Amino acid sequence: MFKKKKIIDSEEINKNIIDNIRIGISVINPSMQILTLNRQMQQWFPNIDISKRPICYEVFNEPAGKKVCSYCPVFLTLQDGQVHEAITNTPRGDEVRHYRLISSPLKDKKGNVIAAIEMVDDITSRIQMEEELIFRIQADRMVDSISSGFINLSSEQIDNGINKALETVVKFLGVDRGLIFLLSIDGKRLELNNCWQATGIELHSSLPKTIFLGAFPWLNSKINSQEIINISDISTLGIEAETEKLEFQSQSIKSLIYIPMVSGGVLVGVLRFDSIHDIKIWTNEQIRLFRMISGIFVNVLERKRAEEELKNAYLALQRTQKELIQTEKLAAIGRFSSGVAHEVRNPLGIILGGIEYLDKILPSKDEKIKEVLEKIKISTLRAENIVEGLLRFSRPSELKKTRLKLNELIQEVLSLVTYRAPLQKIKLQTEFSSDDLFIEVDRSQIQQVFFNILINAIESMPNGGIVSIKTYQIDNLDVSQTSQNCVTEIKDTGIGISKDDLKRIFEPFFTTKRDRKGTGLGLSICKKIIDDHNGTITIESEKDKGTIVKVLLPLA
Amino acid sequence: MKKILIIDDEEDFCFVLQRNLEAVGDFETEVCIDSTKAIDKVNSFRPDLIILDVMMPEVSGSDIASELKSREDTKNIPIVFLTAIITNDEAEKRSNIVGGQYFLAKPIEIEILVKAINKFLTEQNP
Numbered sequence: 217m218f219k220k221k222k223i224i225d226s227e228e229i230n231k232n233i234i235d236n237i238r239i240g241i242s243v244i245n246p247s248m249q250i251l252t253l254n255r256q257m258q259q260w261f262p263n264i265d266i267s268k269r270p271i272c273y274e275v276f277n278e279p280a281g282k283k284v285c286s287y288c289p290v291f292l293t294l295q296d297g298q299v300h301e302a303i304t305n306t307p308r309g310d311e312v313r314h315y316r317l318i319s320s321p322l323k324d325k326k327g328n329v330i331a332a333i334e335m336v337d338d339i340t341s342r343i344q345m346e347e348e349l350i351f352r353i354q355a356d357r358m359v360d361s362i363s364s365g366f367i368n369l370s371s372e373q374i375d376n377g378i379n380k381a382l383e384t385v386v387k388f389l390g391v392d393r394g395l396i397f398l399l400s401i402d403g404k405r406l407e408l409n410n411c412w413q414a415t416g417i418e419l420h421s422s423l424p425k426t427i428f429l430g431a432f433p434w435l436n437s438k439i440n441s442q443e444i445i446n447i448s449d450i451s452t453l454g455i456e457a458e459t460e461k462l463e464f465q466s467q468s469i470k471s472l473i474y475i476p477m478v479s480g481g482v483l484v485g486v487l488r489f490d491s492i493h494d495i496k497i498w499t500n501e502q503i504r505l506f507r508m509i510s511g512i513f514v515n516v517l518e519r520k521r522a523e524e525e526l527k528n529a530y531l532a533l534q535r536t537q538k539e540l541i542q543t544e545k546l547a548a549i550g551r552f553s554s555g556v557a558h559e560v561r562n563p564l565g566i567i568l569g570g571i572e573y574l575d576k577i578l579p580s581k582d583e584k585i586k587e588v589l590e591k592i593k594i595s596t597l598r599a600e601n602i603v604e605g606l607l608r609f610s611r612p613s614e615l616k617k618t619r620l621k622l623n624e625l626i627q628e629v630l631s632l633v634t635y636r637a638p639l640q641k642i643k644l645q646t647e648f649s650s651d652d653l654f655i656e657v658d659r660s661q662i663q664q665v666f667f668n669i670l671i672n673a674i675e676s677m678p679n680g681g682i683v684s685i686k687t688y689q690i691d692n693l694d695v696s697q698t699s700q701n702c703v704t705e706i707k708d709t710g711i712g713i714s715k716d717d718l719k720r721i722f723e724p725f726f727t728t729k730r731d732r733k734g735t736g737l738g739l740s741i742c743k744k745i746i747d748d749h750n751g752t753i754t755i756e757s758e759k760d761k762g763t764i765v766k767v768l769l770p771l772a
Numbered sequence: 773m774k775k776i777l778i779i780d781d782e783e784d785f786c787f788v789l790q791r792n793l794e795a796v797g798d799f800e801t802e803v804c805i806d807s808t809k810a811i812d813k814v815n816s817f818r819p820d821l822i823i824l825d826v827m828m829p830e831v832s833g834s835d836i837a838s839e840l841k842s843r844e845d846t847k848n849i850p851i852v853f854l855t856a857i858i859t860n861d862e863a864e865k866r867s868n869i870v871g872g873q874y875f876l877a878k879p880i881e882i883e884i885l886v887k888a889i890n891k892f893l894t895e896q897n898p
Contacts, residue, residue, distance in 0.1 A: 554857045558827060561856035562782050565879035569788035572882045576795045600879055607859045 240336035243322065246294045248272050248284060251331060260336075272334075278307070289319035293332040297321045303339070314343040348501050355505045358388055359512065366516045371523035374516050375410060382412035385489075385509055389502065392492045396477070396513060397427060398485035404429055406439075406486060409517075423467050435460050438474070442483055444503060445474035449495045471496040475506045477514045487513060549724060550610035557603050564603075567596050605737040609724060615658040615748060619772050622653040622687055622702055629666040630685070633674070641680025649687045653702040656772035657749055665742045665753075669706050669765050672738070676710025676763060683708050689771065700771045701751075707764045713757040721755055774893055777817050779804045779836065780825035780854065789823070792882045797889075807831040811839055814846055821892055823885075826855040837873070850892040852885065854878055 234241055240257035242250055249269040253261070264275050272290070273281035284291045289300030302317045316339050322331040362381045369377045382394035393413035397406035406427040429436040434457040438445045447453060448471050453461040464472065471491040477484050487510045498506075571593045578585055630644065655662075673683045686705040713721065713728075720726045722743045727736030746753045750770055757763040776799050778786050786803040793799045804813040807828040814822065822840075826833035833853060840846040855863070856878040863875040874888050 558856040561878040562785060565854075565856075566782070566784045566788050568879040569785065569792055569882065573788060573791045573795060576792070596879065604859055604877075607857070 238338075240338075242272070242334050242336075243331050244272050244290050244294075244334055245331045246329070248291070250275070257336070287317075289317050290332040290334050293319040293321050294329055297323065297327075297329045311340075313338060313340045315339065348499070351499075351501055354388070355501070355508075358384060359505070359508050362509070363512050366512070366519075369516075371520045371527070374520040378410045378513060378516065379412050381509070381512070382410060386412055386414060389489065389505075390494075391489045391496065393490040395488045395490070396485060396517075397488065398477075398517070399483055403440075403483075409485070432460050432463070435474075439476065439486060440483065442476040442478055444476065444506070446498060446503070447472055448497050468492055470494060473498060473506065475510045477510050477517075479514050479518055484514060484517070545724070549606070553603075553606040553610045557607055560603050561600065564596055564600050568593065568600075571596070602737075605741065609737055609741050609744065615661065617656050617658055619654055619656045620659060622655050622704065622769070623648045625655075625657075625659065625662060626666060626685060626687065626704065629663050629670065632663075632667060633670045642674055642677055643682045645682060645684040647684065647686040649689060649702070651689065653687060653689060654772045655702065655769050657769065658745075661745045662749070662769075665745050665767065666704070666706075668738045668742050669767070673706055673708035673710060673763065673765075676708055676712070678711075681709035681762075690768075701768050702771050704767045704769075705764060706767075707762065709762040712759040712761050712763055713755070714759050718755060718757055722753075773798050773800045774820045775799070775817060776801045776821050776823060776889070777804060777813060777819035778802070778823045779807065779810045779813070779828075779833070780823070781805050781807060781828045782825070793886070796882060796886055799889075807833075807836065810836045814840060814849070819849060821850050821852065821889055823852045823854060826853050827857065850874070852876060852888055852892070854880060 235255040237254070238256060240260055241254040242257050243252045245251055248271050250264065250266065250272050251269075253264065253266060258264070261275065264270055273283065273285050273288070277285070285304075287302040287304060289302045292298070292300040299318065299320045301319070304315050304317060305312050306315060307313075316337040318335045318337075319332045320335075321329045322333055324330050362384060365381065366374070366377055378396065382396070386392070386394040391414075393411065395408060396410040398409045399406060406429065408425045427435075429439065435445070447464075450461060450464045450469055450471060453464075467490075469490045470493060473489050473496070475487040477487055487506070489506075571589050575586065575589050575593075578589075580586070626646075626648075630646070634644070670683065670685075677683075684705075684707045686707070687702060688705075689700060689702050691700055717726075717728055722740050724737060724740040726740075743753055746767060746769070752766075752768045754766045754768075755763060756766075774797075776793060778789055778801060780786050780789075780803075783803075783805050786805060790801045790803055793801050802813070802817050802819070804810050807830050810824075810831065824833045824836060833855075837851055837853070840849060840851070850873070852874045853866075854876055858866070858875070858877055860877045863877045866873075866875045874892065876885060876888065
């Protein structure tokens with residue numbers, strides 16, 4: 217019979233598969249000696265000489281192992297004849313590679329394990345992809361939670377929200393500090409707006425609140441070209457960035473990354489992450505995340521700015537409206553008061569003249585009549601006082617300004633007050649600013665203001681109390697106008713003012729002292745005088761606790 | 773005896789003022805309540821000083837004053853203006869003793885008025 221020739225030799229197939237598969241295969245005997253390697257294994261370990269029967273853990277590891285690897289599946293298979301599996305991470309040069317090891321037994325006819333076949337699969341790229349995927353999912357989740365966290369924040373809460381978001385990002389990326397700098401309007405400075413740092417990291421004293429870009433040409437050009445500036449290791453910065461290198465090193469920073477914050481193509485600031493201890497190498501995936509976070513911050517900061525502008529515009533409108541009403545009111549009062557003055561003062565003149573005449577011609581011994589006349593005179597002068605106040609209030613005042621020291625002016629008023637008002641059970645305390653505070657004001661008008669406020673304070677304490685007067689300087693922090701002002705604070709421990717009354721306190725003719733001869737003009741005149749001096753007067757009060765009046769005047 | 777002319781449309785005011793001036797000083801006083809006749813009254817009475825209300829119907833106090841100042845025989849008569857519609861501060865600012873005019877806000881206190889009158893009369897005839 218013609219013996220049929222095998223079309224394909226099965227051994228040939230096996231050899232072909234074993235040599236061409238992208239899995240490393242080796243056969244290892246119970247002495248852990250390598251008996252054979254397939255082609256993939258030989259490619260991975262070109263220096264292994266099979267003829268010398270090398271010990272597997274000595275040649276597979278770098279540096280050479282001295283005993284069986286703890287996870288070794290071959291060792292287990294050689295002992296129990298079962299299939300075993302392990303996953304290992306092995307450093308190869310600069311990177312770490314991940315392998316899946318499967319070991320299966322090779323038995324003789326009696327079933328004794330004579331060797332193990334170890335199959336090695338390099339799963340590094342799969343693991344990297346998995347890690348990237350996990351990072352991406354976690355990062356997306358974080359971005360979602362950060363951006364949804366901003367949705368319901370009011371503009372005042374946004375900075376706090378940004379700090380919290382920075383905390384989340386810093387922790388997620390394992391850096392030490394996250395900062396947001398905003399570019400000044402002139403584009404010359406970066407101003408620190410937000411900062412969050414891990415506990416244990418001290419805010420370095422030389423970490424600046426303002427970065428003057430002119431001092432850092434390299435950084436300046438990179439920032440202005442809206443590049444990401446990724447410095448994994450500050451010490452590797454070249455000569456062109458020498459200033460920056462020294463600056464960062466003085467802040468004890470090892471590694472940092474700047475991400476531009478851009479709105480509508482225009483640079484508005486930068487987001488920066490610092491690592492104090494470690495060199496940081498960022499993956500593309502992580503840089504994508506930085507960009508997303510930067511985008512979120514730009515959006516919320518823009519929203520904050522827009523909301524604040526809207527609010528300021530609204531407040532300005534409200535103020536203008538109020539001023540218009542006030543001006544209209546004043547004009548009406550002006551027209552009205554001239555009329556009233558004419559009609560009321562003439563009869564008052566007759567009454568006063570009459571009293572004075574009677575006073576002169578009546579026999580001086582008639583004390584009772586004299587007393588009655590005196591009372592009529594006082595009442596007439598009181599009525600005249602109201603008309604006088606009304607006229608003064610309705611007039612545009614002419615200021616006779618002189619430069620003087622605030623503390624001295626108040627001292628003068630205090631001596632007037634102590635002379636005019638009985639101060640039983642009332643203690644006056646002063647805490648004057650140690651510096652001379654010069655103001656340029658109409659002396660008698662400002663005296664009138666403080667006199668009025670002090671008399672109010674004293675009258676609010678019928679059972680005694682303390683009036684404390686404090687003067688100090690404050691700087692206007694508004695960037696658009698730098699001005700210096702002084703504040704005089706007059707605080708009493710009196711009966712206080714109710715919320716409803718407080719709202720109307722500066723209205724002309726509003727008084728809570730109608731029964732005690734109040735005209736309701738005192739504070740409205742005070743306000744007018746302070747307004748004429750470009751100052752402000754504010755009153756805070758709590759019923760039954762006391763009142764604080766603050767008068768702010770520009771320093772001269 | 774110095775002669776004082778009071779020109780004011782408020783008759784009762786003039787009456788009381790006249791009584792007061794006569795009571796405190798050695799003055800001869802006359803009253804004019806019709807501002808249209810004020811100039812005639814000055815011509816006939818020839819006062820040493822005039823007390824003149826600013827706001828009057830028909831002819832105002834300031835019109836009367838400028839008429840008097842424009843005439844050679846009356847231009848040196850000192851005038852005390854009385855007005856109800858300025859504050860005491862403003863009255864003080866407008867007063868000019870040397871220029872022959874003085875402002876007082878109504879209601880006036882006699883003492884102050886008499887001081888002003890005496891000051892004028894001594895300035896005029898030292």
